[in-house]
Amino acid sequence: MKVTISRKAHFNAAHRLFVKSWDDKKNESVFGKCSNQYYHGHNYELIVNVTGKVDPITGMVMDLKVLADLIKTEVEDPFDHKNLNMQVPEFADLIPSAENIAVVIYNKLIKHLDKEKTLEIILYETPKNFVKYCG
Amino acid sequence: MKVTISRKAHFNAAHRLFVKSWDDKKNESVFGKCSNQYYHGHNYELIVNVTGKVDPITGMVMDLKVLADLIKTEVEDPFDHKNLNMQVPEFADLIPSAENIAVVIYNKLIKHLDKEKTLEIILYETPKNFVKYCG
Amino acid sequence: MKVTISRKAHFNAAHRLFVKSWDDKKNESVFGKCSNQYYHGHNYELIVNVTGKVDPITGMVMDLKVLADLIKTEVEDPFDHKNLNMQVPEFADLIPSAENIAVVIYNKLIKHLDKEKTLEIILYETPKNFVKYCG
Amino acid sequence: MKVTISRKAHFNAAHRLFVKSWDDKKNESVFGKCSNQYYHGHNYELIVNVTGKVDPITGMVMDLKVLADLIKTEVEDPFDHKNLNMQVPEFADLIPSAENIAVVIYNKLIKHLDKEKTLEIILYETPKNFVKYCG
Amino acid sequence: MKVTISRKAHFNAAHRLFVKSWDDKKNESVFGKCSNQYYHGHNYELIVNVTGKVDPITGMVMDLKVLADLIKTEVEDPFDHKNLNMQVPEFADLIPSAENIAVVIYNKLIKHLDKEKTLEIILYETPKNFVKYCG
Amino acid sequence: MKVTISRKAHFNAAHRLFVKSWDDKKNESVFGKCSNQYYHGHNYELIVNVTGKVDPITGMVMDLKVLADLIKTEVEDPFDHKNLNMQVPEFADLIPSAENIAVVIYNKLIKHLDKEKTLEIILYETPKNFVKYCG
Numbered sequence: 001m002k003v004t005i006s007r008k009a010h011f012n013a014a015h016r017l018f019v020k021s022w023d024d025k026k027n028e029s030v031f032g033k034c035s036n037q038y039y040h041g042h043n044y045e046l047i048v049n050v051t052g053k054v055d056p057i058t059g060m061v062m063d064l065k066v067l068a069d070l071i072k073t074e075v076e077d078p079f080d081h082k083n084l085n086m087q088v089p090e091f092a093d094l095i096p097s098a099e100n101i102a103v104v105i106y107n108k109l110i111k112h113l114d115k116e117k118t119l120e121i122i123l124y125e126t127p128k129n130f131v132k133y134c135g
Numbered sequence: 136m137k138v139t140i141s142r143k144a145h146f147n148a149a150h151r152l153f154v155k156s157w158d159d160k161k162n163e164s165v166f167g168k169c170s171n172q173y174y175h176g177h178n179y180e181l182i183v184n185v186t187g188k189v190d191p192i193t194g195m196v197m198d199l200k201v202l203a204d205l206i207k208t209e210v211e212d213p214f215d216h217k218n219l220n221m222q223v224p225e226f227a228d229l230i231p232s233a234e235n236i237a238v239v240i241y242n243k244l245i246k247h248l249d250k251e252k253t254l255e256i257i258l259y260e261t262p263k264n265f266v267k268y269c270g
Numbered sequence: 271m272k273v274t275i276s277r278k279a280h281f282n283a284a285h286r287l288f289v290k291s292w293d294d295k296k297n298e299s300v301f302g303k304c305s306n307q308y309y310h311g312h313n314y315e316l317i318v319n320v321t322g323k324v325d326p327i328t329g330m331v332m333d334l335k336v337l338a339d340l341i342k343t344e345v346e347d348p349f350d351h352k353n354l355n356m357q358v359p360e361f362a363d364l365i366p367s368a369e370n371i372a373v374v375i376y377n378k379l380i381k382h383l384d385k386e387k388t389l390e391i392i393l394y395e396t397p398k399n400f401v402k403y404c405g
Numbered sequence: 406m407k408v409t410i411s412r413k414a415h416f417n418a419a420h421r422l423f424v425k426s427w428d429d430k431k432n433e434s435v436f437g438k439c440s441n442q443y444y445h446g447h448n449y450e451l452i453v454n455v456t457g458k459v460d461p462i463t464g465m466v467m468d469l470k471v472l473a474d475l476i477k478t479e480v481e482d483p484f485d486h487k488n489l490n491m492q493v494p495e496f497a498d499l500i501p502s503a504e505n506i507a508v509v510i511y512n513k514l515i516k517h518l519d520k521e522k523t524l525e526i527i528l529y530e531t532p533k534n535f536v537k538y539c540g
Numbered sequence: 541m542k543v544t545i546s547r548k549a550h551f552n553a554a555h556r557l558f559v560k561s562w563d564d565k566k567n568e569s570v571f572g573k574c575s576n577q578y579y580h581g582h583n584y585e586l587i588v589n590v591t592g593k594v595d596p597i598t599g600m601v602m603d604l605k606v607l608a609d610l611i612k613t614e615v616e617d618p619f620d621h622k623n624l625n626m627q628v629p630e631f632a633d634l635i636p637s638a639e640n641i642a643v644v645i646y647n648k649l650i651k652h653l654d655k656e657k658t659l660e661i662i663l664y665e666t667p668k669n670f671v672k673y674c675g
Numbered sequence: 676m677k678v679t680i681s682r683k684a685h686f687n688a689a690h691r692l693f694v695k696s697w698d699d700k701k702n703e704s705v706f707g708k709c710s711n712q713y714y715h716g717h718n719y720e721l722i723v724n725v726t727g728k729v730d731p732i733t734g735m736v737m738d739l740k741v742l743a744d745l746i747k748t749e750v751e752d753p754f755d756h757k758n759l760n761m762q763v764p765e766f767a768d769l770i771p772s773a774e775n776i777a778v779v780i781y782n783k784l785i786k787h788l789d790k791e792k793t794l795e796i797i798l799y800e801t802p803k804n805f806v807k808y809c810g
Contacts, residue, residue: 353444464636
């Protein structure tokens with residue numbers, strides 16, 4: 001009997017879409033105003049979905065407090081109120097698109113979950129644009 | 136040609152996370168303030184997803200009024216404004232975690248659906264915490 | 271490494287659920303007030319999900335502006351502020367149920383996507399009623 | 406000690422913005438696609454705010470069930486799944502703009518409230534456009 | 541130059557609408573299922589609005605962290621995951637209607653604000669029912 | 676007969692709370708992580724409320740398209756995907772707190788409205804923090 005539990009979290013960050021090996025003109029033609037050299041930012045809304053068996057005694061897939069703390073330590077603390085390009089090491093050489101941010105979050109969290117559990121990351125960059133990654 | 140139709144519903148209930156065979160100290164260490172002996176409560180938001188073939192004449196997977204009535208009879212009437220632990224028989228010996236509530240709702244609704252239809256239950260305990268169960 | 275990108279859009283339209291080969295009485299018994307001969311309407315909220323590989327240079331599954339423009343041309347322009355039964359050719363002989371509208375949108379958009387990409391359409395007719403179609 | 410109590414409700418309707426004494430060209434220049442002769446529609450979301458004294462025994466400004474029933478009888482029943490221009494008498498000679506719909510709802514509800522209570526109507530035509538009227 | 545700053549918070553609690561001096565029959569006739577003797581519960585969503593002058597140097601009406609901490613100490617800590625009737629002293633002899641809860645929160649917070657500031661409390665008992673109190 | 680019409684808009688921007696005449700230590704003690712020298716960002720959600728008389732012929736307080744265009748020209752175009760501190764002249768010597776951004780938006784829009792109309796600005800910095808300014 002497998003159930004998915006979901007936890008919402010959020011962080012506010014600045015970023016810029018920019019390929020270092022391209023000149024400014026090419027960056028602007030591909031990324032438009034998202035490549036603004038002075039950065040812009042978002043309220044990122046994150047949904048972390050963990051699927052696993054329900055413990056027959058506690059009735060829980062996992063302790064939600066443990067999951068919330070994990071999200072805090074691995075995502076909120078290092079990402080919140082940061083400039084993703086300049087202050088988050090994972091994006092030193094990786095463009096901080098919503099897609100890549102979701103993949104990075106997945107990779108940071110999956111290490112801490114039991115092997116039988118599966119993980120899915122949904123990341124809202126704006127209320128109209130969001131991405132999903134499940135490994 | 137299969138389509139999923141979804142219907143939202145809600146109910147307000149009190150509950151408590153508590154394992155009868157554990158003492159109070161153990162219950163509190165596992166469930167924290169959720170084990171408060173005087174109960175707390177939630178506005179549970181429910182999404183019922185039914186997947187099936189679209190009828191070529193009516194253009195519908197099933198009559199949404201039939202689905203809404205089924206949710207009312209099987210979930211809203213017995214759960215709304217109730218104490219789940221004390222007044223809902225399914226939780227007499229089953230801890231009313233969000234996971235278990237979703238499973239109970241699934242089991243109550245699936246009986247009333249045609250065999251070719253599949254069912255998925257999403258249950259929000261709070262806007263930040265929710266679960267999904269699909270049998 | 272596949273990621274799903276999602277884009278929200280919306281359109282406001284009038285419609286009526288009505289099977290031409292049935293008399294008014296049968297239409298009303300099946301569709302209730304949704305068969306009102308003078309139409310009613312909705313703010314349709316649309317979520318378009320496209321799944322594909324992340325480009326290793328741009329970090330994107332596809333250019334979101336291209337997707338937004340496609341939704342505008344194929345869905346918003348022809349559907350917004352229209353009477354679906356009378357002014358949208360796809361529904362000349364197809365009942366504009368939420369299920370069928372989602373299928374029509376899927377068929378209009380899938381033609382414009384690369385073969386390796388998959389598509390899923392979620393359409394909210396009201397905040398409580400919505401449908402999903404993925405081909 | 407005055408408190409405002411608020412109740413949300415909704416109705417789905419078709420309408421058209423159209424001044425009878427103007428020709429089609431002028432109507433279109435002023436109202437754009439909102440003047441489409443075949444109508445379009447909305448999910449109208451309504452918030453009814455009633456301000457009054459809190460009863461010292463019941464702790465309530467008014468019985469919320471009475472308010473909900475009043476909204477059902479005066480607004481939801483006559484407006485829901487209707488064509489406002491053609492089927493709601495108040496708009497026979499009054500353009501069904503969001504502003505006017507809010508005023509009509511105010512006038513229908515205020516008659517049923519005690520003189521010491523004040524009323525405010527908020528009406529969402531879409532999630533981005535809404536109006537407020539308080540007499 | 542006065543600006544209103546707003547902070548959202550929430551707490552989950554059980555409650556019961558019940559007048560001690562009335563018999564069960566009268567309580568049920570007035571409060572319906574809200575008077576259930578075993579309690580029910582809600583996810584209360586709270587909006588605290590503080591209006592005051594903008595500090596010309598910091599650009600702020602007040603330090604939002606101070607406000608958030610005040611809400612935590614005065615409202616979230618004593619109310620969250622509690623039975624309002626049995627565990628919150630303010631409701632020992634006061635019916636915990638949404639109206640009264642809003643007034644109690646107002647009275648607890650106003651003491652901690654500068655005299656030139658004004659306060660408004662909005663409390664959602666459910667997404668459809670909410671109240672507002674401003675002293 | 677006065678009605679308030681409301682229009683939602685949004686912009687994504689980077690900013691930093693920082694008083695130039697203070698050293699870094701004081702800035703951090705007052706603004707915490709909001710003073711991060713590499714900036715962070717938000718999805719700002721804006722609600723523009725205009726109150727005025729309803730035109731008896733059109734049923735409108737003002738042409739919503741005119742209002743939407745005004746918001747685009749005065750707010751969205753100059754603020755969206757920008758670094759408020761570095762690229763928006765109004766904040767060259769004014770700290771871009773939510774309070775000050777709301778005041779700046781008010782001052783930019785009020786100039787374009789008829790004298791009989793009143794204006795109110797609501798600005799969400801995050802879903803939990805927002806401000807209101809009405810002149």
